Amino acid sequence: MGRRAKNKQGDVKPLPGTVPDKSSTSRRQQSKKKKAPSTKNDSKSIKSQKGSLKKPLPAHRQKKVDIIDEDDSDLDEALQPGEFSDEDVDEEETVKVKSIKKGKKPASSDDEEVEERSGPVKQLEFSDSEAEDEDLNDDGEALPLGQHAFDLDEAPSDEDDDEEELGDEFDMEGSDDEEMLDDEFDDEDDEEDKEGDSAFDSDEDAEMAAVEEDDGSENEEDDGIQTNLEDDLEETYTLPAVDRGGEEEEIEHGTSLRDVEQRMRWLVGVCLSKDDKMSKGVPGKSRSDHLLQLQHDIATYFGYNTFLVGKLMKLFAADEALAFFESNESPRPVTIRANTLRTRRRDLAQSLINRGVNLEPIGKWSKVGLQIFESPVPIGATPEYLAGHYMLQAASSFLPVIALSPQPNERILDMASAPGGKTTYISALLQNTGQIFANDSNKLRTKSLTANIHRMGCKNVIVCNYDAREFPKVIGGFDRVLLDAPCSGTGVISKDASVKVNKTERDFQLLAHLQKQLILCAIDSVNPNSTTGGYVVYSTCSVTVDENESVVDYALRKRPNVKLVETGLEFGVPGFKSFEGKNFNPTVSLTRRFYPHKHNMDGFFVAKFKVEKRKKGSKSTGTAKDEEDDDVAQQQPIKKLNDEGMIVEQEEVGDISKFDNDEDEALIEESKRKALKKKGIKISTKSTKPTTSSAKTSESNSTSNGQIKVPKGKKVTEKRRSKA
Numbered sequence: 001m002g003r004r005a006k007n008k009q010g011d012v013k014p015l016p017g018t019v020p021d022k023s024s025t026s027r028r029q030q031s032k033k034k035k036a037p038s039t040k041n042d043s044k045s046i047k048s049q050k051g052s053l054k055k056p057l058p059a060h061r062q063k064k065v066d067i068i069d070e071d072d073s074d075l076d077e078a079l080q081p082g083e084f085s086d087e088d089v090d091e092e093e094t095v096k097v098k099s100i101k102k103g104k105k106p107a108s109s110d111d112e113e114v115e116e117r118s119g120p121v122k123q124l125e126f127s128d129s130e131a132e133d134e135d136l137n138d139d140g141e142a143l144p145l146g147q148h149a150f151d152l153d154e155a156p157s158d159e160d161d162d163e164e165e166l167g168d169e170f171d172m173e174g175s176d177d178e179e180m181l182d183d184e185f186d187d188e189d190d191e192e193d194k195e196g197d198s199a200f201d202s203d204e205d206a207e208m209a210a211v212e213e214d215d216g217s218e219n220e221e222d223d224g225i226q227t228n229l230e231d232d233l234e235e236t237y238t239l240p241a242v243d244r245g246g247e248e249e250e251i252e253h254g255t256s257l258r259d260v261e262q263r264m265r266w267l268v269g270v271c272l273s274k275d276d277k278m279s280k281g282v283p284g285k286s287r288s289d290h291l292l293q294l295q296h297d298i299a300t301y302f303g304y305n306t307f308l309v310g311k312l313m314k315l316f317a318a319d320e321a322l323a324f325f326e327s328n329e330s331p332r333p334v335t336i337r338a339n340t341l342r343t344r345r346r347d348l349a350q351s352l353i354n355r356g357v358n359l360e361p362i363g364k365w366s367k368v369g370l371q372i373f374e375s376p377v378p379i380g381a382t383p384e385y386l387a388g389h390y391m392l393q394a395a396s397s398f399l400p401v402i403a404l405s406p407q408p409n410e411r412i413l414d415m416a417s418a419p420g421g422k423t424t425y426i427s428a429l430l431q432n433t434g435q436i437f438a439n440d441s442n443k444l445r446t447k448s449l450t451a452n453i454h455r456m457g458c459k460n461v462i463v464c465n466y467d468a469r470e471f472p473k474v475i476g477g478f479d480r481v482l483l484d485a486p487c488s489g490t491g492v493i494s495k496d497a498s499v500k501v502n503k504t505e506r507d508f509q510l511l512a513h514l515q516k517q518l519i520l521c522a523i524d525s526v527n528p529n530s531t532t533g534g535y536v537v538y539s540t541c542s543v544t545v546d547e548n549e550s551v552v553d554y555a556l557r558k559r560p561n562v563k564l565v566e567t568g569l570e571f572g573v574p575g576f577k578s579f580e581g582k583n584f585n586p587t588v589s590l591t592r593r594f595y596p597h598k599h600n601m602d603g604f605f606v607a608k609f610k611v612e613k614r615k616k617g618s619k620s621t622g623t624a625k626d627e628e629d630d631d632v633a634q635q636q637p638i639k640k641l642n643d644e645g646m647i648v649e650q651e652e653v654g655d656i657s658k659f660d661n662d663e664d665e666a667l668i669e670e671s672k673r674k675a676l677k678k679k680g681i682k683i684s685t686k687s688t689k690p691t692t693s694s695a696k697t698s699e700s701n702s703t704s705n706g707q708i709k710v711p712k713g714k715k716v717t718e719k720r721r722s723k724a
């Protein structure tokens, strides 16, 4: 059981919709509650997954690892609403980590620790040589270090355009067709729609009405009710939230959090029961009633708003939902990524072991990851860290880069890249060849990005500061594009508990809208003629369907020239093919979901698209902005360069497709002139006017395929690759 919510010492705090009946039977019934049997066995049914990180030790065996990352000290200020970054949290100043790895004796006292540190240097054995065999992925391309080839079937084509309108994106109605999340190793054909298993997807009301009629009473004291809990229960539970119709009201005064926990576990067992008559539950109450109470109890116990609990419960069966919420109460493992531009993982591991760090490889799926169990030194301030030998990086954050599978000499766009965990990984996989355009719309965050790029020794990165919806107008024709989208952060609640209470339905709508705009821009920024690539990877650190499968399905509908392909990831559960009554493109099952309770890593989502050439006369040739016609698009200000090359808000949303090269050139010249002036070099205005050579420069700023080359200036921190 995870740690309790903050309000554990007091009485149950009122939460919207968690309603006790203060006056009548409900209250009376509450006082008669008895401990419910634990549903721990139910939770056990959630399998531990391949690729999972090692589970945390009990709290008393945990020690602190100090993580000090100076580079990211300004990230919190810089982070804007809706811009949750998994990396930010990875690089918090202090993180509790698991102390001792499985099978190793924990240091039980400080003396023992000292002894261990000064003892003989441990030798790590790495079975996976970092320099060895070059794997090939399913497209025949060489997989970079840290990746394995998997024999995966070719994804079915989705060339047939689905003309379905985007009308019900935000439909929150209950579903009668919701998939259970299957074990990822199950054959897809074996996947079953387990209707009714997933929280809130079964409507039992009609049946329960019949049951009520039969019973002739809703009174739980009715002797006629038979449950298999009777031996244990003198009296049964009540459903206070349900008894008051779920209205917002003061709740359950005097009910301890312990009582709520017990009822919550009991409710899980009731909701999982296959018995349509709900004989294990409160007489006269439907499955929906029990689920509603479970939602309220989870919200109360773990300190969420009921809206978010309801939204997240829809993803899981009741026992898995509880496991998910419990896992959000404990920290994920501290992991680092060895920077192969500066060192090898085995050398890094040895150096850290010499400092007394207890670590081991992250798992077979990565050749560069290390899991840190305990460290006597701040892991974000070791000499190795400062020298750029590693990045503090959540395990989940490796996944989109592995899926992207960048190949040497390619041109890559990382659309939302700060603070650069993934950018620097891509750079390492490219072995400092090619070019990475690392973009982020948040100017302050690009500082951390730039700092990380320098620390890690990345020489192939160009930092840009645009609203990513301006791509590909800024520059296009990329071999691969990573869109690690701004999201709600529902996958990283263990790192940012504020998500529990600060998200509304509107937030999810706005984020999904932005993500849909961004994904079309990502697709349009890819060169479909790329000989080595032609891929987009979309990822979020959120588990909601709105931000994941819905966005992917939207992209498939709007861009008939793209199809989903295998991510190449060894584990993760398939994305939902349908949700809340809405069917997605069946290939959406090629996307992968990752969960804290299954994989012991942050909740994450990864999808990989192959971008093909557009067929002549095919639809959807407009920009992402053209295609979003509701008011949300208009709320996003477009930015442009000021005369110092800085991004500034533009009052009117102009047509970004109408780039004015002359105007750009004048701005660039003016910017150069100011920069020189700052250095004390004065140039007459005359000399800055376009000359033949500058005209040539201007000309050469447009490539044959219409891309606008990025001029040398503030935004360009590294030289461009010659390939372009």
Ligand SMILES: C[S@@+](CC[C@H](N)C(=O)[O-])C[C@H]1O[C@@H](n2cnc3c(N)ncnc32)[C@H](O)[C@@H]1O
Pocket: 082, 083, 084, 085, 086, 087, 397, 415, 416, 417, 418, 419, 420, 421, 422, 423, 439, 440, 441, 442, 445, 466, 467, 468, 469, 484, 485, 486, 487
């Ligand atoms: C999940 S974080 C990216 C983390 C990053 N990929 C990494 O691995 O370190 C999302 C980022 O999107 C940026 N962002 C938000 N809206 C954006 C937009 N319209 N265009 C570009 N970047 C945006 C935020 O500033 C934030 O840094």
